[in-house]
Amino acid sequence: MTRFSELMSGQTLLPLIQADTAEQGVNIAKAMAAAGLGLVEVVLRTDASLAAIKAIKEAVPSLKVGAGTVINAEILQQALDAGSDFIVTPAVSPSLLAALKECPVPVVPGVSNTADILLALEAGFTEQKLFPASLSGGAPFLKAVSTVFQSVSFCPTGGVNAQNKHEYLVLDNVIAVGGTWIAPKEWVEQENWQAITDACVEANKA
Numbered sequence: 001m002t003r004f005s006e007l008m009s010g011q012t013l014l015p016l017i018q019a020d021t022a023e024q025g026v027n028i029a030k031a032m033a034a035a036g037l038g039l040v041e042v043v044l045r046t047d048a049s050l051a052a053i054k055a056i057k058e059a060v061p062s063l064k065v066g067a068g069t070v071i072n073a074e075i076l077q078q079a080l081d082a083g084s085d086f087i088v089t090p091a092v093s094p095s096l097l098a099a100l101k102e103c104p105v106p107v108v109p110g111v112s113n114t115a116d117i118l119l120a121l122e123a124g125f126t127e128q129k130l131f132p133a134s135l136s137g138g139a140p141f142l143k144a145v146s147t148v149f150q151s152v153s154f155c156p157t158g159g160v161n162a163q164n165k166h167e168y169l170v171l172d173n174v175i176a177v178g179g180t181w182i183a184p185k186e187w188v189e190q191e192n193w194q195a196i197t198d199a200c201v202e203a204n205k206a
Helices: 004-008 022-033 049-059 073-081 094-101 114-122 138-145 165-169 185-189 193-203
Strands: 013-017 039-043 064-068 127-130 177-179
Touching: 013 022, 013 193, 022 039, 022 049, 022 193, 039 049, 049 064, 049 073, 073 094, 094 114, 114 127, 138 165, 165 177, 185 193
Parallel strands: 013 039, 013 177, 039 064
Antiparallel strands: none
């Protein structure tokens, strides 16, 4: 199966989309695509999230669109039915990992400590999301576990921003960073799509 890192194709930013309507999601995604990004994640935190995934895939077919905040098998199936190209979870459990192992698209399970990392690794997942990164030890934690879990790479999200993203990206076991700072709520409400594009261009610089 294709790995999440292969879908990223060198993109170091995993931009998160939180949309109140499908149309809003499409506009955010178009702004991100205008920055040259080829992959986005829609977090399933609003009633419009699944509709937004479908709408984005129709409106911007060049984008890979993933679903985040997947916490159980039911939501996983809904995300797949919506056409998600990859799946991201905020945490892991034995039952969720069992469902994720059967998933036909790349998965990035969420971990927050060494026990989680080992649980996900035993399930076969070597690409994981550290969440919430800033509250789970941040870059120092990832540096510390790199020698213990040598086969695992991470995409930290949660508290990652323009000021600290480089602390993560300089680490060999970090494939990308995720965040919402490139599309804050006020810009979305103001329909300031150019600001989102500009922020994504800046954030995805190596």
